[in-house]
Amino acid sequence: MFVLVEMTDTVRIPPWQFERKLNESIAEELNKKLANKVVYNVGLCICLYDITKLEDSYIFPGDGASHTKVHFRYVVFHPFLDEILIGEIKSCSQDGVHVSLGFFDDIVIPPESLQQPAKFDEAEQVWVWEYETEEGAHDLYMDIGEEIRFRVMDETFVDTSPTGPTSAEASTSNATEEVQKKEAPYTLMGSISEPGLGLLSWWTNN
Amino acid sequence: MHGKDANAALLSNFEVFQLLTDLKQQRKESGKSKQSSGQQNLNTIMYETLKYISKTPCRYQSPETVRDFLITMKGHKLTKAEKLQLLNHRPVTAVEIQLMVEESEERLTEEQIESLLQTVTSILPGDPEEQQRESPMATEDKGDQE
Numbered sequence: 001m002f003v004l005v006e007m008t009d010t011v012r013i014p015p016w017q018f019e020r021k022l023n024e025s026i027a028e029e030l031n032k033k034l035a036n037k038v039v040y041n042v043g044l045c046i047c048l049y050d051i052t053k054l055e056d057s058y059i060f061p062g063d064g065a066s067h068t069k070v071h072f073r074y075v076v077f078h079p080f081l082d083e084i085l086i087g088e089i090k091s092c093s094q095d096g097v098h099v100s101l102g103f104f105d106d107i108v109i110p111p112e113s114l115q116q117p118a119k120f121d122e123a124e125q126v127w128v129w130e131y132e133t134e135e136g137a138h139d140l141y142m143d144i145g146e147e148i149r150f151r152v153m154d155e156t157f158v159d160t161s162p163t164g165p166t167s168a169e170a171s172t173s174n175a176t177e178e179v180q181k182k183e184a185p186y187t188l189m190g191s192i193s194e195p196g197l198g199l200l201s202w203w204t205n206n
Numbered sequence: 207m208h209g210k211d212a213n214a215a216l217l218s219n220f221e222v223f224q225l226l227t228d229l230k231q232q233r234k235e236s237g238k239s240k241q242s243s244g245q246q247n248l249n250t251i252m253y254e255t256l257k258y259i260s261k262t263p264c265r266y267q268s269p270e271t272v273r274d275f276l277i278t279m280k281g282h283k284l285t286k287a288e289k290l291q292l293l294n295h296r297p298v299t300a301v302e303i304q305l306m307v308e309e310s311e312e313r314l315t316e317e318q319i320e321s322l323l324q325t326v327t328s329i330l331p332g333d334p335e336e337q338q339r340e341s342p343m344a345t346e347d348k349g350d351q352e
Binding site: 002003032035037046047049075080084102151195196 | 216217222225226229244247248251252255258287291294299301302306308
């Protein structure tokens with residue numbers, strides 16, 4: 001679920017930090033900038049792993065800060081496709097089951113990827129697996145807070161960086177809509193339609 | 207800022223667990239006053255990630271168990287990603303192995319799955335409390351090295 005990603009960046013260190021070791025200041029700046037952020041097509045950044053190379057630092061006219069090009073490796077949450085993960089059910093809705101890992105929330109298991117046959121219980125607002133046995137259907141509820149094992153089927157990255165207004169009239173009409181649906185920068189699509197997947201309690205022997 | 211190599215290397219939960227535990231310790235020792243400003247994001251993600259992976263079997267692993275595991279796995283002809291998942295999840299049932307090993311029905315016989323399960327559970331330590339309950343079944347394991 002975690003990968004080590006090589007990156008490069010130019011880090012600006014303000015003069016009042018010059019008394020400190022450069023490596024320390026840079027490590028801190030990189031974590032300030034990246035930790036708990038999604039980088040487009042890379043994943044959710046966790047923390048700095050190490051600095052592999054520091055290039056020369058420059059001071060530009062009009063700015064007392066130093067600018068250093070850094071090569072570093074960062075720990076990133078980015079599960080590969082088909083990976084098996086365990087999470088907790090955060091909520092259920094018509095769109096499917098929403099799963100959280102605690103540090104990462106944007107996981108959806110769409111209705112067609114649930115164990116079949118499945119139905120959405122409107123009254124309780126939970127998904128139910130209508131498990132067939134010889135004695136008839138047995139309803140297995142997917143309650144909030146339950147631990148769930150799923151397979152990663154797909155991922156979507158959305159570029160959420162701010163963009164300039166495209167055209168005057170479009171921006172006014174879209175503005176309200178955009179505020180309402182603040183899109184997640186990184187979403188995982190899961191599936192539980194295989195034996196062994198779904199709530200952990202469904203597959204324990206006892 | 208740009209990623210040079212999007213997937214440089216896979217990290218096991220154990221490696222991330224160790225890194226975060228060390229980092230947490232370092233930050234505690236060096237005192238918060240100087241560096242805590244502006245590091246709320248780092249603190250949040252470290253806390254949440256540690257909380258999640260502390261619940262996985264990686265918290266009972268050590269560099270030695272991971273190395274022993276990888277050496278024994280050489281004989282099983284599995285891909286890197288498959289071995290990583292076995293390491294992270296420490297499966298205890300055949301159905302879990304079938305999920306983590308691609309096309310396991312064609313690639314593995316029932317006996318091979320059984321021996322894989324045996325290897326995984328004997329080399330990788332599980333929750334000590336749960337193991338005590340399981341122990342009557344797992345007495346065949348070769349001694350207790352811990």
